[in-house]
Amino acid sequence: MTRPQRRPHPVVAAVTARIADRSAASRAAYLERIQRAGDTGPARTKLACANLAHGFAAEEASGKQALRGRVKPNLAIVTSYNDMLSAHQPFGDYPPVLKKAVVRAGGIAQVAGGVPAMCDGVTQGRDGMQLSLYSRDVIAMSTAIALSHDMFDGALMLGVCDKIVPGLLIGALSFGHLPTVFVPAGPMASGLPNGEKARIRQLYAEGKVGRAELLEAEAASYHSRGTCTFYGTANSNQLLMEVLGLHLPGSSFVNPDTPTRAALTDAAAARAVAITRQGGEPTPIGEIVDEKAIVNACVALLASGGSTNHTLHLVAIARAAGIALTWQDLSDLSAVVPLLCRIYPNGAADVNHFHAAGGIAFLVHTLLRAGLLHEDVRTIMGHGLSTYTTEPQLRGGEITWVEGPKQSLDLDVLRPADDPFDRDGGLKVLGGPLGTAVIKTSAVKPEHRVVTAPALVFDDQADFLTAFAAGELDGRDLVAVIRYQGPAANGMPELHKLNPALGVLQDRGHQVAIVTDGRMSGASGKVPAAIHVTPEAALGGPLARVRDGDLVTVDAERGLLTLAEADELQHRAPTGRALEGEEFAGTGRELFAAFRATVGPADQGASVFPALAGVVPTEGVTHVQHA
Structure with missing residues (x-):
């Protein structure tokens, strides 16, 4: 596996240290809280009999027996499934598949709850769009409600799009003692090229084509199950979850309805069992999402030309883990992180082209070599971000990980850090x-x-x-x-x-x-x-x-x-x-x-949740000098 070839870039190191110093009190309080919750453990072994009976009444006999004790880990499945939105429609099939895979891995799973999933593409320009950003915090609260039954040793989060993944993550961090794996569904296959879609939209705006032509172009772009293929907030979410170490390596951009996608879903369930206390590799999500991981997410967002919405979401996510991230931190990082990707709207390619060109595996590889990512972080795969330079292959029906490409396979889409599209993250x-x-x-x-x-x-x-x-x-x-x-x-x-x-x-x-x-x-x-x-x-x-x-x-x-x-x-x-x-x-x-x-x-972060306690005021923070 790839190992970093140099120490962290001085600005990356300085920004990370600045964030850690600013967050010292709030981060310590957060870690103490999740440590207490982890030591207490799930309440199901301590529940009154009537409470526990309610918690497993719908289970089969074997499930009821397993939930009486703590020998087998019980995983909460929190899902954003609905069958209207293409990105979330595949999740309808996931709970029974995940449950079987968890049982095979030695655990048990229950669908703990659902969260809303609205689409900014549908509500664009409509009154409903005024609920979009608020939905992130509703999703966080819905996630907390799902986990509040305190029956669980770990969690599986099913979500893809704009506010859904940040909301799931904020909610999961409020139960930061639980090991948690995020399970993607993948992008739809490529449709009408993005440049052509943009051309038709502009012609429509000028009155040169009618609604019928516009609708035909849009329908040819958004045409099947899976995430929209342009590099907006939904696909930025997926890349960030992988670089944060919360997805399986290489799983973000595998298309739905493929054997590899199905095998990755099974593997995610098995990994979630493994990182519980009973599984032997306890890895609480609140310890994964630390200051270095947040900086890694910022760097990956900038290098890939990702969504501006994450100037809101990353701040809110960090705060949920007791970390005070600022826009100035992002701006200072952007000055030294080169732009390595051209994915629509920053180029003609879509995320399928990016994935084929080397995808996240190559992006992590080249950023590590440049000293722009912290390698020494925890992930659901263990210690070290180098695991995320690998990509999954299906062999004999099972997923194995092999080293990913060490050169871009399409320099018009993805470039190395020493030969970027632009010198900064834009x-x-x-x-x-x-x-x-x-x-x-x-x-x-x-x-x-x-x-x-x-x-x-x-x-x-x-x-x-x-x-x-x-x-x-x-x-x-x-x-x-x-x-x-x-x-x-x-x-x-x-x-x-x-x-x-x-x-x-x-x-x-x-x-x-x-x-x-x-x-x-x-x-x-x-x-x-x-x-x-x-x-x-x-x-x-x-x-x-x-x-x-x-x-x-x-x-x-x-x-x-x-x-x-x-x-x-x-x-x-x-x-x-x-x-x-x-x-x-x-x-x-x-x-x-x-x-x-x-x-x-x-x-x-444009959040309704209370401000962080104990954070040193950020006014007057000295900006990092760029090399």
Whole structure:
């Protein structure tokens, strides 16, 4: 197996040390809590008879006997199955398969509960999208409820897409004493090429093709069971779970309905049994997800050009393990982590092409050799990230792991660290009088990375699209300021529906950018987007005082988000407003008033869960000097 060829890069080492120091008190408290829970063990051997009888009433006789004691580990299965969404539909077959595999490995398993799984692709531009980000924390709470019966020695988590995997992981970390394996379902086979799909979307935005042609293209792209094949949040989730050591090596991008996929599912069940106390290799998930593992996840996200949504999710995940990760940590890492992947929307290839080119095994290999990943971490496979330079092969019906490729098989898709597509990871923190934001530049051409243009202010994405359709945006440079879209305003919906229109304006030769306290998703594309602006407009942030015509600069090169009228900004009265009260009636939004009232800021993960206790304030943290 690959071993790192050098010590950790000095910036990687410095950022890791900084995070550990900042998190010392909260991480220690977290580890003490899960240690106590692990020492106590599952309650089923201590439950009153009526309680225990309820816990195994539906089991077969052999299962009831096993659950009376602690000789066999009992695994909780928490599933995000539904049969509407392609990524989660395969999970309908998993529980009975996993149960049999667990029994063969010497354990027993129960489906402990389900979690919601909504699709941003379906709700894009709709009122339902206002529930999307909140669903992550609902999923975390649902996971906690599933595990709260305290009948379990370990867990298997079934999830793939946008908020589902972060929510499952946050929930699992609240039971950090339990060994936990995440079980993927894999991407659908490649359909219509992503470049062609993007072309049709833009033609539709220009009115040059109709809805029938657009629907035909979309249906040819999203056509079967499995995850969508572009490199958005769903597939970023899968890569991160593998680099965190929570998936089996090489399992993330194996297609559904293949013999290898089926064998990997069986192997995941067996591995989950092995890492329980009864299995002999106790590996609590709360000990796997430590400061080094979080930095590894950040590095992998940056090197692969992954989803901007993880500037929210990784912060929230880290906090669930007592670790204080900041946007500045991500930005400092991005400055030294090269971009190694070109996967749509950062290129023409999809995740199947990436997997064929060498995939995660080669990505981990080259990042380890460059000293950009910590090798000395725990994983579900044991100690050391080098295991994740291997890939699975099916031999005689059983999975074995062999060394993965040591050279990329397609340099147009995947490159080594010493010959990257770009020298940095393309993620930066922007700061200035308009607040703090993040920007992803890996799909933005260099000539578009600095934009200075008059602001056009909108309080709703629909108003922007109406103006575009009416031709009111033609013939001008502009920075579209889309405000009152933050977590406290309306749940921070994705504004990905704006991308085709913005792309049309850019292609006409205009300077175009967007500034928003909302999200632009893992599919953010070629137009520079200063997103997640905090403080948000609904809480009095500066965007509430921006006016049409203000000269705004989005500078991804120097990390600036400024406007020429900065001196007078603080003296202006806010304009516009967020939705209120009855305006949220319908589509379930009225049920989430408590979330809107308590959600934290974007740079702290946009979470409804309490802030970390004992964390040293991050204001004034000295930035790492880049080599």
